[in-house]
Amino acid sequence: MLKQASRRFPMSRLSNAVMFVAALFVIVALQPAIKAHADTNDAAIVIDAHTGKVLYSDHPDAPRYPASLTKMMTLYLLFEAMDDGRVTLNTKIPMSKHAASEPPTKLYIPAGGSVSVETAIYALITRSANDVSTAIGEFLGGSEANFARMMTNKAHALGMTRTTYKNAHGLPNSAQKTTARDQARLGIALRQHFPQYYHYFGTRSFKYGKHYIGNHNKLLGKVKGVDGIKTGYTNASGYNLATSAEIGNRSIVAVVMGGSTGASRNQWATRLVEKYLPKASNGGGSFAIARADTMKFPDEGPIPYPRPTADTGVALAYAANDNQKPHAVAAGLSGPQADLVANVPVPRERVAADNDNGEGLRVEDIIETADNVTDAVGNAIIPQAQAHESAPDTSITTAAIGPRGWVVQVGTAATESDAEALLQRTKSKAEGALDSSEPFALAYNSGGQKIYRARFGGFSDQEEAVRTCRALKRNGVNCWASLQ
Numbered sequence: 001m002l003k004q005a006s007r008r009f010p011m012s013r014l015s016n017a018v019m020f021v022a023a024l025f026v027i028v029a030l031q032p033a034i035k036a037h038a039d040t041n042d043a044a045i046v047i048d049a050h051t052g053k054v055l056y057s058d059h060p061d062a063p064r065y066p067a068s069l070t071k072m073m074t075l076y077l078l079f080e081a082m083d084d085g086r087v088t089l090n091t092k093i094p095m096s097k098h099a100a101s102e103p104p105t106k107l108y109i110p111a112g113g114s115v116s117v118e119t120a121i122y123a124l125i126t127r128s129a130n131d132v133s134t135a136i137g138e139f140l141g142g143s144e145a146n147f148a149r150m151m152t153n154k155a156h157a158l159g160m161t162r163t164t165y166k167n168a169h170g171l172p173n174s175a176q177k178t179t180a181r182d183q184a185r186l187g188i189a190l191r192q193h194f195p196q197y198y199h200y201f202g203t204r205s206f207k208y209g210k211h212y213i214g215n216h217n218k219l220l221g222k223v224k225g226v227d228g229i230k231t232g233y234t235n236a237s238g239y240n241l242a243t244s245a246e247i248g249n250r251s252i253v254a255v256v257m258g259g260s261t262g263a264s265r266n267q268w269a270t271r272l273v274e275k276y277l278p279k280a281s282n283g284g285g286s287f288a289i290a291r292a293d294t295m296k297f298p299d300e301g302p303i304p305y306p307r308p309t310a311d312t313g314v315a316l317a318y319a320a321n322d323n324q325k326p327h328a329v330a331a332g333l334s335g336p337q338a339d340l341v342a343n344v345p346v347p348r349e350r351v352a353a354d355n356d357n358g359e360g361l362r363v364e365d366i367i368e369t370a371d372n373v374t375d376a377v378g379n380a381i382i383p384q385a386q387a388h389e390s391a392p393d394t395s396i397t398t399a400a401i402g403p404r405g406w407v408v409q410v411g412t413a414a415t416e417s418d419a420e421a422l423l424q425r426t427k428s429k430a431e432g433a434l435d436s437s438e439p440f441a442l443a444y445n446s447g448g449q450k451i452y453r454a455r456f457g458g459f460s461d462q463e464e465a466v467r468t469c470r471a472l473k474r475n476g477v478n479c480w481a482s483l484q
Helices: 002-008 011-040 067-084 117-127 130-141 144-157 180-193 198-202 262-276 373-377 416-429 462-474
Strands: 043-048 054-058 092-094 114-116 205-208 211-214 226-234 238-247 250-259 303-308 315-320 397-399 406-413 438-446 449-459 480-483
Touching: 043 180, 043 262, 054 262, 067 117, 067 130, 067 144, 067 180, 067 226, 067 238, 092 117, 092 130, 114 117, 117 130, 117 198, 117 205, 117 211, 130 144, 180 198, 180 226, 180 238, 180 250, 198 226, 238 262, 250 262, 406 416, 406 462, 416 438, 416 449, 449 462, 462 480
Parallel strands: 397 438
Antiparallel strands: 043 054, 043 250, 092 114, 205 211, 226 238, 238 250, 303 315, 406 449, 406 480, 438 449
């Protein structure tokens, strides 16, 4: 029988059959690994931060859930409020019941408590705290729903046209979508617009109470050149990572979305950084993302209402319910008594989601004149105490409209003389960067009070305005370029 079988099935054929079966076994065994790699590569992009050139992309415009990458925009608006003078690092952010009830990860601050702006920054960047994210949204926008509209409007103003936000933290919401390209653009905007705050993204740990909280971004300190930005994870999004890297004059932002594991996400992002950072331009690029000066608020819902406090003149954003008058809104700055938040219940999907590492859970005049009210929210009123009493430069004028085209704004003042003094101080620090520009104070109406924007105009194009603003920031002057 054996002899007959061997005749019927020659050894060469039998050997080939065995090899074929073995090959099939290997292919089947490798399927999980192949699948994991495909998931990690679900959506990705690498952009040269100096030139805007796309060095690598894979489904860069496919809609994806941002998860905790959402907090990059929450921080953008917080940095903007700091830059405008509306808040400082020491300003206290109150914790509402709604914010305190957010699922982990969180700082577990009780309702009625508060957290400083600087601690809030650290909490979002390292622990990715959902409770603090909501508190920031309520504090700046009056309600989280309105803040989400502010986030979306700001995203579109920055050119993130495929992004919609529905909350401040990134917990699951089927309507909250973005793309890898949009998140890379946001990462570049954060570095360009807020260089004085960008270093926070490189924080590897910070002490809160008696505990040290580590950053979820495991590339920090391990991959040469990496200096931020943010991780994200939910069951629906998979593992996301937006990361920035800079060595010498070369700078990139890489985004990976939809990774199957945290480890595979980190490995893929590492390969992208190591491969494409050396291929980035060696400085000298002129790519700039214009910093939007205005935001259009929706016609419905609580609208932040700007007004100066009696003692400091600093503009703060208060929220009015649909049926409330602005003067009926309570005012205050810190502590449990300072309830700046109109807690409007917002029905939303609340699905269990893991933290950024995938570890298990522990349970947003023309006030009958020239500008939109939201423009006033986006500009700080310089406290009287900050204005020097030096004589104003006679070349500085007050305008109803001002020169058209690209301008550089350096602040907003409560009085014309304060605006003129601000322009004069700025010009003295500019080291010649503003010699060919035209200083002017643009008057506008905010809630019945005349306010003045301190601006320099006469720039030939966006590139010149952005370049001038960068020169000013190097000399300690906060500013942004905008199209007037």
